[in-house]
Amino acid sequence: MSTTKRKKLKVKAVAPKLKLFRANEPLLSVFMWGINHTINELDHVNQKVMLMPDDFKSYSKIRVDNHMFNKDSMPSHFKVKEYCPLVFKNLRERFGIDDMEYMNSLTKQPADVDSPGRSGARMLLSTDKSYFIKTLVSEEVEQMHHILKQYHQYVVENNANTLLPQYLGMYRLTVNDVETYMVVMRNVFSPRLAIHKKYDLKGSTVDRQANDKEKLKELPTFKDNDFVNDGFKIHVGPEAKEKIMSILQKDSEFLSNLHLMDYSLIVGIHDADIAEQEQQEKQIQQQEEFAGSVDQDEIEEEEEDVDDLNDGYGLAITPPDSPQPTTPLPFNGELDAKLEKYAYKSSGSCPRREVYFMAMIDILTKYGMKKRTAQAAKTVKHGAGAEISTVKPEQYAKRFLDFLSKYME
Structure with a gap:
């Protein structure tokens, strides 16, 4: 009886390539994973075609247990909740932000940014400097839900022509049973042009x-009194002043009608002359480092071949594979198209060549019982005529606009 030998096939399982979200802390790994998941969903x-009332109450939610059984890259258990996904997607479209671009920016580890505010909120900046991620307290989340419908309507009616914060997504992350609320906003400062001075202006002097x-920080956030004292x-x-003040007037009225106050105008100043000087210094430093990295013996051996490398203009061509000094380009007079509504070049009356980046921030404070109590306490301390920051929304808006109009020309 003949027997046939069966040849056994050895099959090796190949694990699918998965996008890893490694960060220096579990919360950020989950944030990146959550952005990737929600955008893909x-x-x-x-x-x-039209958002419905239920869209402003909706959310998507996912719970993950034993994720890949690998705590090195992600926590084993976490939850991600995205609030009003269709509303924020619509807002991103109206602000000219592509979802893939949004996802790619936020699935790389963001960096912490110093925040001067008293709220203790954590601020992070995406790797490409396009977006800020800010932690919110539960009162701010509640306020966001409260104003979202009106905010969306305002953005639509004004064709996104506003200096209000561009809210692009809101999330709740649960890691190790701790809930963290986060909101993503557009960064109104240019990733290309350095900010040399920064002011947070409310129109208050107390x-x-x-x-x-x-003041010890590399880029401090100065305030109203600093602004006035600096002259x-x-x-x-x-023309630009009229345009800016018209937008701020509308935005302030909108916030006032919602009983919101305590907001600021953030002003970032790029000084083109300082930037050119910094560029020249960096170029010299890079050239020196480049020169120092070239071995002197190699230079002597290749001296006889210099003529062969001459480009006809008396300059030696750098070999393609050699490290070359690179410096960012100085301000060329052109502003970033995506930030055109926030950026303004200085006029001829300015003694310096400057670019101003301006936007409203911190708009989620309601004039409620807490603020009324604070107003009473500050009035007793500083007197009825003092320019305290805690005042009624209508009064706050007027003072805010008067201050900016006075110091803008």
Whole structure:
């Protein structure tokens, strides 16, 4: 009886390539995973022509247990909740932000940014400097839900022509049974042009100066009294001033009608002359480092071949594979198209060549019982005529606009 030998096939299982979200802390790994998951999920959802009231109450939620059994890259257990996904997707579209671009920016580890605010909120900046991620307290989350419908309507009616924060997504992350609320906003400062000075302006003069700790930072956030004492003016010219003040007037009225106050105008100043000087210094430093890295013996051996490398203009061509000094380009007079509504070049009356980046921030404070009590306490302390920051929304808006109009020309 003949026997046949069966040849056994050895099959090796190949694990699918998965996108890893490694960060220096579990919360950020989960945030990146959550952004990737929620944007991909939205790809499978039919977009509506018109948002419905229920869209402003909706959310998507996912719970993950024993994720890949690998705690090195992600926590074993976590939850991700995205609030009003279709609303924020619509807002991103209206602000001209592509979802894939949004996802790619936020699935790389963001970096912490010093925040001068008293709220203790944590601020992070995406790797490409396009987006800020800010932690929220539960009161702010509640306020966001409360104003979201009106905020969306306002953005639509004004064709996104506003200096209000661009809210692009809101999430709740649960890691190790701790809940963290986060909101993503567009960064209104240019990733290309350095900011050399920064002011946070409310139009108030009581306790509105940077403290000693703030001044020690590489880029301190100065306040109203610092702004006035520096003798600073925002030189944009009459046409640009009229345009900016018109937008701020509308935005302030919108916030006032929602009983919101305590917001600021953040002003970032790029000084083109300082930037050119910094560029020249960096170029010299890089050239020196480059020169120092070349071995002297190699130079002597290759001296006889210099003529062969001459490009006809008396300059030696750098071999393609050699390290070359690279420096960022100085300001060439052109502003980033995506930030055109926030960026203004200085007018001819300005003694310096500057670019101003301006936007409203911290708009989620309601004039409720807590603020009324604070107003009463500060009025007793500083007197009825003092320019305290805690006042009624209508009064706050007027003072805010008057201050900016006075120091903008």
